Amino acid sequence: MSMRVFAARPEPGAPAILDPDESHYLRRVRRAADGAALELIDDQGGLWRATVLGGDARRSELRLDAAIPVPAPARELVLLLGLHEAAATLDLLPGLVELGVAAIAWVRCARSQHGPPSAARLDRVLRAAQRQCGRPRPPALLGPLTLAEAAALRPDLPGHFAWEQRRGERDDLALVGGARLLIGPEGGLTSDEAETLKAAAFVPLALGPYTQRSGTAALVGLARLMFARAPA
Amino acid sequence: MSMRVFAARPEPGAPAILDPDESHYLRRVRRAADGAALELIDDQGGLWRATVLGGDARRSELRLDAAIPVPAPARELVLLLGLHEAAATLDLLPGLVELGVAAIAWVRCARSQHGPPSAARLDRVLRAAQRQCGRPRPPALLGPLTLAEAAALRPDLPGHFAWEQRRGERDDLALVGGARLLIGPEGGLTSDEAETLKAAAFVPLALGPYTQRSGTAALVGLARLMFARAPA
Numbered sequence: 275m276s277m278r279v280f281a282a283r284p285e286p287g288a289p290a291i292l293d294p295d296e297s298h299y300l301r302r303v304r305r306a307a308d309g310a311a312l313e314l315i316d317d318q319g320g321l322w323r324a325t326v327l328g329g330d331a332r333r334s335e336l337r338l339d340a341a342i343p344v345p346a347p348a349r350e351l352v353l354l355l356g357l358h359e360a361a362a363t364l365d366l367l368p369g370l371v372e373l374g375v376a377a378i379a380w381v382r383c384a385r386s387q388h389g390p391p392s393a394a395r396l397d398r399v400l401r402a403a404q405r406q407c408g409r410p411r412p413p414a415l416l417g418p419l420t421l422a423e424a425a426a427l428r429p430d431l432p433g434h435f436a437w438e439q440r441r442g443e444r445d446d447l448a449l450v451g452g453a454r455l456l457i458g459p460e461g462g463l464t465s466d467e468a469e470t471l472k473a474a475a476f477v478p479l480a481l482g483p484y485t486q487r488s489g490t491a492a493l494v495g496l497a498r499l500m501f502a503r504a505p506a
Numbered sequence: 507m508s509m510r511v512f513a514a515r516p517e518p519g520a521p522a523i524l525d526p527d528e529s530h531y532l533r534r535v536r537r538a539a540d541g542a543a544l545e546l547i548d549d550q551g552g553l554w555r556a557t558v559l560g561g562d563a564r565r566s567e568l569r570l571d572a573a574i575p576v577p578a579p580a581r582e583l584v585l586l587l588g589l590h591e592a593a594a595t596l597d598l599l600p601g602l603v604e605l606g607v608a609a610i611a612w613v614r615c616a617r618s619q620h621g622p623p624s625a626a627r628l629d630r631v632l633r634a635a636q637r638q639c640g641r642p643r644p645p646a647l648l649g650p651l652t653l654a655e656a657a658a659l660r661p662d663l664p665g666h667f668a669w670e671q672r673r674g675e676r677d678d679l680a681l682v683g684g685a686r687l688l689i690g691p692e693g694g695l696t697s698d699e700a701e702t703l704k705a706a707a708f709v710p711l712a713l714g715p716y717t718q719r720s721g722t723a724a725l726v727g728l729a730r731l732m733f734a735r736a737p738a
Contacts, residue, residue: 345715345716346715347714347715348714368719368722369719369721369722369725372716372717372718372719373714373716373718373722373726374714374715374716406717406719407716407717408716408717409716447733480733482579482580482605482606482732483577483578483579483606483641484603484604484605484606484639484640484641485604485638485640486601486604486605487600487601487604487638489601490600490601490604490605493601493722493726493729494605494725494729494732497725497729497730498729498730500714500726501679501712501730503735506738
């Protein structure tokens with residue numbers, strides 16, 4: 275695993291300064307010495323090869339050696355995620371960062387029994403995932419929204435939703451650009467919610483023959499969309 | 507969530523008998539009374555609508571009402587999984603059951619630092635996943651194998667592997683029938699291992715632009731294969 279730290283982008287030629295949290299991570303957790311090579315994620319979506327110049331566990335300086343080209347995901351995917359237990363949401367989040375999801379909107383569904391995780395916990399999990407996977411910009415987090423509000427978000431992108439009643443069927447998926455995927459909470463969507471989505475031109479997406487928990491459904495559905503073929 | 511229990515398939519017309527573990531689950535955990543409707547997973551891959559006839563938390567009897575057609579996954583997928591931490595393997599397992607993976611072989615890779623989870627833990631996690639997702643037959647579990655042994659398993663199925671050095675590239679995936687997917691351990695495959703796989707006609711599979719943990723890579727890769735288009 276590459277070593278990656280976060281800092282504000284410095285003026286050209288100036289060193290980047292790590293704050294106490296990042297300096298602690300660099301010096302105590304990763305035990306990096308002066309001269310160590312690593313990657314820096316800046317606050318403008320940039321990724322850099324960098325070298326530790328000096329400092330300590332409260333403040334460290336890095337030299338930026340070269341910009342690393344940041345790869346883009348194949349498609350812009352927006353996940354509309356029915357709120358479920360905070361711990362399950364936080365477990366799912368790193369996979370969504372790794373896959374390259376552009377935005378995640380929390381949706382209060384009929385069977386949602388929980389609010390979103392706290393901003394502090396979300397931030398901690400997002401940062402750890404970015405550090406691990408090398409993605410400089412985290413997904414945008416939106417909401418919580420009602421289902422109707424969620425269905426009206428980004429209407430320029432075709433909408434899909436996981437719908438258990440259709441799970442045995444096949445569909446023929448083809449996409450030009452990005453897409454939206456709605457995943458219900460544990461317990462699934464109600465029939466009324468499915469009707470609301472269909473009225474907003476959302477289409478059921480086949481995910482396999484067996485019941486999937488929300489986390490599996492989200493990754494399988496997003497993988498289908500991310501790698502869908504272009505129309506013939 | 508439907509209530510599901512496990513029992514040996516009875517003779518036609520005879521009741522199914524739940525053992526103490528399953529009777530405890532039925533009566534104490536799910537608090538099912540006589541007359542309750544549920545589903546039964548038998549020991550021959552069958553799924554049934556059933557009714558609780560009588561008994562208690564040590565031994566209960568069920569009437570089998572009707573066989574439920576068991577849906578099949580779109581493809582036969584074999585996952586060759588580089589051994590990593592047992593807890594991470596057990597976390598991943600339910601998703602593999604839900605997605606419909608046919609078989610999982612543990613592979614001792616160069617960077618594997620752990621053995622497979624114990625048979626008892628695997629069995630417990632598989633059963634819970636089957637109960638939850640309604641899949642009557644669990645995936646076959648094989649190994650541990652060496653990488654060379656794993657690469658020689660089911661040579662009739664096209665082989666793919668997750669290879670981080672290729673992660674920015676696109677590939678054009680098309681499949682007639684089933685497939686094999688090899689996922690390395692945490693830390694990834696070595697170059698030698700990638701060469702071994704290529705020599706055995708395994709092809710790198712693109713999973714996205716960022717580093718994925720093994721669990722994400724397995725689900726994303728399997729979803730790509732499960733829903734790959736047929737050749738034009």
